[in-house]
Structure formats: C-alpha cells, structure tokens
Amino acid sequence: MSETIILRIENLHTFFYARSKQAFVRAVEGVDLEIMQGETLGVLGESGSGKTITALSVMGLVSTEPGVISGKIEFSSKGLQQNLLQDLDQYVQHQRKNGRIMAVQKDCGGWQRKTERLMGDIRGKEIAMIFQNPQSSLNPFVTVGKQITEAVQLNTEIKNSREAQQRALHWLERVKIDSPRLRYHNHPYGLSGGMCQRVMIAMALAAEPSLLIADEPTTGLDATIQAKVVELLMELKAVLNTTTMLISHDMEVIGRLSDRVAVMYGGRVMESGSVQEILRSKDGSNHPYTTALLGCIPEEKHIKDKITLQAIEGDVIDTMNIPGGCRFYPRCNQKNDRINQSCKEHEPALKEISPGHWVRCWLYYDE
Ligand SMILES: Nc1ncnc2c1ncn2[C@@H]1O[C@H](COP(=O)(O)OP(=O)(O)OP(=O)(O)O)[C@@H](O)[C@H]1O
C-alpha cells in the first residue's frame, strides 16, 4: 500500500430539512475520513449512521435540500488533486449557534450546476460506485453485455465497439460469471441477484476507477451467494489492488475485506484504525460503541448453546434531536462517575490513542 492519499474528507456536513418537523436531519455532521491508494477502508455502523450519505456526498449525488452544506472532499488521481466541493460554499449560507448549524440558505440550482461541472469527468470514471440493489441499478431493457460495453466506451480510452465488447467480456470473465459469452446477451431479469451484483462489479471496474465505493455490496443476497461475492471481492482486491471504500453493517464482511476501519454513529466517526485494532483488539481498547457492536456478533458457542445474543440497548440516535454531549451517551454502558459529567455535556474530539488509532470517547482522556 502506498502513502498517497486518494480521498480525504474533512468536516463534512450533510443535512436534510424535515419540513413537517421544521428541523434538520443531521445525517452527516463533521465526518473526517482518509483513504490511501490501494487500501480498502471499511465503513461500519448501524442503520442510519450516515454511511450511504457520506458516500453519496462524495459522488455529488445528494439531491434533496439542503444536502451537502460544508466541508472539504479532496480527491487525488493521476497526479491531480482537487476539492470536489471547490467554490460550492458560495451557494450556501448557514447560521451557527453554540457551534451548531441552525439555519441554511442554499441556492440549490447553482449548487447543482456547479456540482455537475465538477463531477462530470469524475463520477463513474474516476470514482465508481456499486449500490445495494444490483437489479434496480441496472437498466432492465438493455443486455448486461451492452451495459458493460457502454461503460467501457464512456469511461475509458477504448471507443471502438468491437474492442469495447472484448473488454466487457474480459470483465464478465474476471467477475467469474458462468458462460460469459452467453450471459453477455442476457437482460438483468434473466439473472439471479448474485449474478446481477457480479455484473454491477464488472461495470464499476470496467471504468478502471481510481476509487471504488461499494455500498452494502452483499446485503440483500442470500447467505451462500453473499459468501461467494465476498470471496470474489477478496480475489479482485488481491489482483487489482483497487482503492476501495467498503460500506457495510456486516462486521464479517468488513473484517475480511478491509485494511482499515471507520466506525460511524449518528453521522460521526467514533473510531478509526487498522482492522486489527478495531475488530480484533487484544487489549479491548475500543470505543464503547464498537465494543457493543462486537458484542452482537454470534459466536459458535452462542449458536450451539442457543444463548440469547446481546443487542445494543436503546434506539439508534434520532439525528433530528442530537443531545449536547456524547451522542452515544444514552446507550453507553461504560460511562463512569469520573467522566459522566463530561459525557453528558461535551462531545469528545477524536483522540489518537496509538499511532493511527483514533477514538472519540472521554474514557481515553486523563482529565
Ligand atoms: N433524502 C433524505 N431526506 C431526509 N433524511 C434522509 C434522506 N436520506 C437519508 N436520510 C437520513 O439520513 C440518515 C443517514 O442515512 P444513511 O442512508 O446514510 O444511513 P446508513 O448508515 O447508510 O444506513 P443503512 O445501513 O440503513 O444503509 C438517516 O437518519 C436517514 O433517515
């Protein structure tokens, strides 16, 4: 893995306005993430923690108002470095109170036009994305072969249709579709969910992107097919070394495919570090939320003895109503008398507890 940073997200804020409640859904609130060339960053978190919205913000695909409102998304590719949110702040004004964004005025049309100018040559070409529902992401009226061929022509130097067809076949073989020459002429409805996901992966990789974002690539597939898609992704990772942001709430998938992991909760990164530090920590140095997530993984003995699994107590945070202190406070079972007041009133910053291992928790502060 190289030391080149492909994607650096800084202090990203993406909100939605809930008109009926006259309040903001703080889907992403101050996210910082980095992905190095050749690495797979796993982004883990319960449903609603802001994983997909972070990815869609990078792709410039948040269309609902007000959407992305501030931050920096630096993308480096082919020797060029650019901020994907460059000059977009001129279309947004927000008022803050006690460090919180309370009101936003946004020229959505201007924002949209500028985003399309910034992202036109990047989306699908330099950054490709695989979505959760492969069947609904493919065009039902066009054969899968033709769709991949078009992706090759649109996103690479190969424009000649015969060469592009050959390249599409190559990708169908690469993702181990059985009888690729036959499948080339199938429409998506003629393929199983697992096969459609392989086609989606082929289509994303056919663009030869600098960054691949895979959002829940195995969710919705049945267990045996899930395992096969994970195996395929592992093989592709070993061969192609594609820089990847892998989003999942499945810790096994994250554990098998990631080099580093970021754990999100309530629109924020609560912990990040190497996959060993986050998922296989020997000394238990983890954020209480990560520890609680790890407690939800069924162990063999649980399955054998039918012991009830520990679920994280309490509900996922309501992002319209985020408490003033630590956002995990209501569900945390590790707060103690020493830090309780801080936990309740002040949100901790991320602290580097060992090189490259960051935790957002008062337990790791001395005072
Ligand atoms: N268009 C929208 N309008 C209003 N709220 C939205 C919109 N899209 C997402 N949200 C809210 O933003 C928050 C983060 O959503 P996001 O889809 O990023 O979660 P996630 O971590 O990807 O969850 P999952 O694991 O279920 O996919 C959620 O509270 C969600 O309800």
Ligand code: SF4
């Ligand atoms: S800061 Fe306090 S409430 Fe938050 S996770 Fe740490 S111990 Fe728990």
Ligand SMILES: [Mg+2]
């Ligand atoms: Mg999601």
